[in-house]
Amino acid sequence: MSVNKRVVVVTPKFFDAATIGFLESQGCSVVLAMLPNGKSDAAATEEELIAVLAEADAWIVGHANVTSSLLQALPRLKVIARRGVGYERVDVDAACRSGKVVTIAAGGNEESVADRTLGLMLATAHRFRESQQQLIDGPGSILIGHDLYGKTVGLVGLGRIAQHVVKRLRGFETTLLVSTPRPTFAYGKAMNIEYVELDALLQRSDFVSLHAPLTPATKHLVDATGLARMKRSAFLINTARGGLVDDRALLEALNEGRIAGAGLDVFESESDPGLAWVTNELVRLPNVIATPHSGASTHEGLQRTNLVAANCVVSVLGGEEPPPGCQVFSSTYSAS
Template identity: 75%
Template sequence: MLSNGKSVVVTPKFFDDAAIRYLEGHGCSVTLARLPDDKADAAATEAELISVLAQADAWIVGHANVTSSLLESLPRLKVIARRGVGYEKIDLDAAAKTGKVITIATGGNEESVADRTLALMLAAAHRLRESQQQLIDGPASILLGSDLYAKTVGIVGLGRIARNVIRRLKAFDTTILVNTPRPAFVYGESMNIEYVELETLLQRSDFVSIHAPLKPDTRHLINADRLALMKENAFLINTARGGLVDDQALLAALKAGDIAGAGLDVFESELDASLAEVTKEMVRRPNVVATPHSGASTHEGLQRTNMVAANCVASVLNGEMPSSKCLIAGPANCAG
């Protein structure tokens, strides 16, 4: 254990007592930062973040933008542990330049996001939003939905969340198509999935679920041309990252009736505020079921990701290497 009480600042909300006790048991002092107006760290200004992090040795972060100028302003900071798995908001080049260790909470939230993916599929296909609104407004009529059972589902990407989605889909007797740059053939054979090109997947699938990472070459992976390949009775599900789908093109496709509906937990406007009105118009549509990037936010999912982040922080501050599954950036030797 550490004897000099390393400072850990936590900026995301819902950080539980078990994770705090774990850090304290490993010689860390823990501060749950309260940002002005009780805002989330994604909405915090750089000055506000610097104010709460100035004396921190470690930062457990939610969705804040971790920029080069922010990292350069925090010379004491040794490790940034993302409570989640996406790290597109972190300047990894700047982290390497300033000697910061960056970790993600691998294995913490994949079950929760997989559950949300199935929930959005079912809610969109069964028209739950429209049915409830009819009951509220009255009079209600019976709206015919669509089954997930025995349908063809296209999975774009084959990471941990995608595999958990596939495992759940097997219970629905679905035919599963997968598009990935790195097919796993032994896995594919064991799960009876078919690897196909993206265009083929879009043409054949009744549901298309996105599980790819957001990188420069995957931005607008689903664009107007690819949306046009989908069936008119198909549903698009995105629980991965806003920006993988061209939301303006998706809105146009929904308005034109080119696809049946969408289930969305992520939006382009999260990274591009100029698209906020596109998001607002899209989520108002009756055939869209939407949640605010909260797929990982279950009691159990956050407890798991909190503990993974805490473990990464304690490892680095104790001069040890965090799990290789969690380490995104950092010197070869994390001892400090």
């Protein structure tokens, strides 16, 4: 299927040659955007994005803020394909009003983020950071950590990533608690899950792992009150979205020893720069393992997600039904 050399501009980094080849084989002209000073698209200004997108028919986007004013400045643009599953940085309503199509790329990074989740559980419990610092600083006592094996793990949310986490945790013979507004009881029975309310999950879990979307209803889902319900020996893991946790309350709880540690891939400061100081203090704590929202950033995960986003672009520009994983938001689009 050809789309007659439609221009596809790619602003996220790490876009692989195989996916570029796929787009070109479908009649697309691929432009890897060079943003000033090597910026990520998340850090680019609206003027910088307009400059690289002026001739684009399709935009494969990473973490840029896609605003109404930006969309109005790009009349040629037809499709915005997120390389990822969240769309809170995209003004979907504005895109729909302007006749543009927004897609997300589900199914590409789930395995990678599930791996990161387990990695953070193990790294915090086994005190990897503190133990390595002992070796760097010189002779010191051996630090005693905790097993993940046999512990109670509470998952907040049960979407695709959380279900991959469930599969991995079964190998550790954990007790699994899940808090979700939409429990699937057949799945729960098959995977030996106990569905509980959030308060009970926080009180009972040795590890609390967040897998919910960020919405007005879930903002600060884990706040000072929730942290106070957790065991002093418990670990909080967040690979989902900054804002699900009140990071200031988390910093206070960690400083006061009210929970044992945290493994964080996301932070409130990603959407609120005024909280950068909180992130800076969190990542310096010895009992925090932190990564920069990179849970999906493996070679394999990015290649999978690149290809899903590319398939979204090709399908929408060609007026065809998008393949599985390409969730579409549009007021007008329908496959021919």
